[in-house]
Amino acid sequence: xxxxxxxxxxxxxxxxxxxxxxxxxxxxxxxxxxxxxxxxxxxxxxxxxxxxxxxxxxxxxxxxxxxxxxxxxxxxxxxxxxxxxxxxxxxxxxxxxxxxxxxxxxxxxxxxxxxxxxxxxxxxxxxxxxxxxxxxxxxxxxxxxxxxxxxxxxxxxxxxxxxxxxxxxxxxxxxxxxxxxxxxxxxxxxxxxxxxxxxxxxxxxxxxxxxxxxxxxxxxxxxxxxxxxxxxxxxxxxxxxxxxxxxxxxxxxxxxxxxxxxxxxxxxxxxxxxxxxxxxxxxxxxxxxxxxxxxxxxxxxxxxxxxxxxxxxxxxxxxxxxxxxxxxxxxxxxx
Numbered sequence: 001x002x003x004x005x006x007x008x009x010x011x012x013x014x015x016x017x018x019x020x021x022x023x024x025x026x027x028x029x030x031x032x033x034x035x036x037x038x039x040x041x042x043x044x045x046x047x048x049x050x051x052x053x054x055x056x057x058x059x060x061x062x063x064x065x066x067x068x069x070x071x072x073x074x075x076x077x078x079x080x081x082x083x084x085x086x087x088x089x090x091x092x093x094x095x096x097x098x099x100x101x102x103x104x105x106x107x108x109x110x111x112x113x114x115x116x117x118x119x120x121x122x123x124x125x126x127x128x129x130x131x132x133x134x135x136x137x138x139x140x141x142x143x144x145x146x147x148x149x150x151x152x153x154x155x156x157x158x159x160x161x162x163x164x165x166x167x168x169x170x171x172x173x174x175x176x177x178x179x180x181x182x183x184x185x186x187x188x189x190x191x192x193x194x195x196x197x198x199x200x201x202x203x204x205x206x207x208x209x210x211x212x213x214x215x216x217x218x219x220x221x222x223x224x225x226x227x228x229x230x231x232x233x234x235x236x237x238x239x240x241x242x243x244x245x246x247x248x249x250x251x252x253x254x255x256x257x258x259x260x261x262x263x264x265x266x267x268x269x270x271x272x273x274x275x276x277x278x279x280x281x282x283x284x285x286x287x288x289x290x291x292x293x294x295x296x297x298x299x300x301x302x303x304x305x306x307x308x309x310x311x312x313x314x315x316x317x318x319x320x321x322x323x324x325x326x327x328x329x330x331x332x333x334x335x
Contacts, residue, residue, distance in 0.1 A: 002030040003040065007071040007101035008315045014056045018323060023056075024316035027069075037105040038084040046099040046333040047075040047125040048318050050249060062278050074099030077114065077124055088113065095124060102312050102335050119297055126304050126330040127163055128293055134246060134279045135163035136289040142277050143220045143244045147172040150214060152233055155224035155249055156197065157184030159304075159330035164222050165194050166302050176214055178229070180325045187328060192303060206232040217241070225249050234266050245276035249323070305329030 009027050033040060052074060054061045066072050076099035080092040085108045088094070095112040098104040114124055126132065138160075139145040151168045155161045156177035165188065168175045177188050177197040188197035196213050203209045210218075210232060217238040223230050226248030233243065261267075267274065296302040307327035309318040315333050322331040 002032040003103050004028050005031045005101055005103040006312050008312065009069050010056060010066045010072060012068065013058050013065065015058070019053070019056060019316075019320055021316045021320065026313050031103060031105050033082065033084060033105055037107055039080060039088055039107060039111065040082040040103065040105050041078040041094060041096065041098070041111070042081050042103055043076045043078040043099065043101065043335050044093075045077045045122045045125055046312075046315065046335065047129065048315065048322050048331040048333060049074065049130065050247060050322065052319065053323060062280065071098075071104075072100035073097050075125055075130060076100075077121060078104075093121065095129075100312075100315060117294065117298070122306065122330075122332055123297065123304070125332065126159060126306070127297060127302050128290065130279060131159040131330060132163050132293050132302075133282070133286060133289050134160050135167055136293065137279060137282045137285065138222060138244045138246050138277060139164060139167055139220075141282070141285075142275050143222065143242050145171060145173070145220060148174075149219035150174045150176070150216065150238075152176045152178070152210070152214075152218045152221045152236075153224075154178045154200075154222070154229050154233075155180075155247070155325075156188055156194070157181065157328055158224065158325075159327075160246060161222070161224050162188070162192060162304070162329055163302065166192055167296075169193065170296060170301050174214075176210075176218070184328055187305065191305075200229070207235045210236040220244070222246060231261050231263055234261070234263050234272065237266070237270055237272055239270050241270065241272050243272060243274040245274065249325075306332055308332050308334050310334050 006028050009025050011023055011025050014023055055063050055066045058065055076096055078094055080088050080090055087108050093114040095114055151173050153161050153164050156165050157179035165175050165177050175194050177194045178200045180201055182199055185197045185199050188194045217236050219238055219241055221233045221243045223245050224247040305328050318331055318333055
């Protein structure tokens with residue numbers, strides 16, 4: 001029997017500025033099993049992530065634009081409701097890239113079966129999902145993290161940033177965290193035991209503030225925001241320091257490109273390495289991450305917080321609130 005699927009679609013491309021709820025629409029369509037798409041899945045949890053903003057323009061990027069009027073995509077966890085494939089049965093928990101909708105049909109090539117551990121299911125979209133994988137790859141593969149180093153993390157109250165902080169602490173590093181609210185500062189200090197956290201919105205001169213709290217400078221800066229913060233961090237890097245570019249949230253919704261870095265001389269004199277990375281290049285590089293992250297989670301060495309919206313119809317609002325920094329930890333939609 002056909003099933004009615006409710007999904008989120010983009011109504012128009014958004015070249016600049018912050019998206020509005022009116023840029024999205026909730027649509028429905030009838031779906032049913034056929035010879036190719038022989039598995040029916042009901043999503044339980046949908047991941048809401050900043051990279052989706054780049055797919056809302058027609059500009060060339062590392063992922064193609066969303067198709068106007070069609071189902072948007074994103075990572076999701078669901079439960080198999082009906083299957084004509086011998087490898088999947090009703091009740092199986094699955095991971096897919098068919099988020100932004102409640103029901104969908106697909107085949108076994110599009111699904112990864114999840115064998116739940118003694119942790120909340122949505123952890124597979126957070127620390128054990130793209131969030132944790134991004135933090136892990138950025139720190140170890142590109143940041144070459146070593147025990148005892150001093151690390152600066154921006155947007156540390158978000159899902160990736162807070163995981164970066166905790167992994168670095170697990171490695172015996174000193175961690176300085178920047179975030180955008182006093183509530184997030186309190187969480188980072190009191191719950192995650194970060195060495196120092198501050199609300200950057202209350203800082204008049206970021207360079208002087210970084211010098212005051214960490215006069216010795218930083219071995220590694222994990223950059224989630226770009227812009228002025230990146231420029232300020234460059235001033236306070238140690239010689240041969242490394243800067244890992246993970247995101248540019250401060251510029252993602254800008255209406256103009258802004259000015260470039262004005263202190264490239266410091267990059268030269270300090271012999272800094274600045275390296276950007278995209279986690280989608282590392283989808284086959286998960287084994288050690290999954291082993292280490294599962295161990296940390298079971299030992300309570302990685303904690304996570306979630307901001308949860310309920311219902312597919314609230315997905316556009318959750319995404320806009322994410323871009324405005326209204327989340328603490330991982331942004332999720334519960335179906």
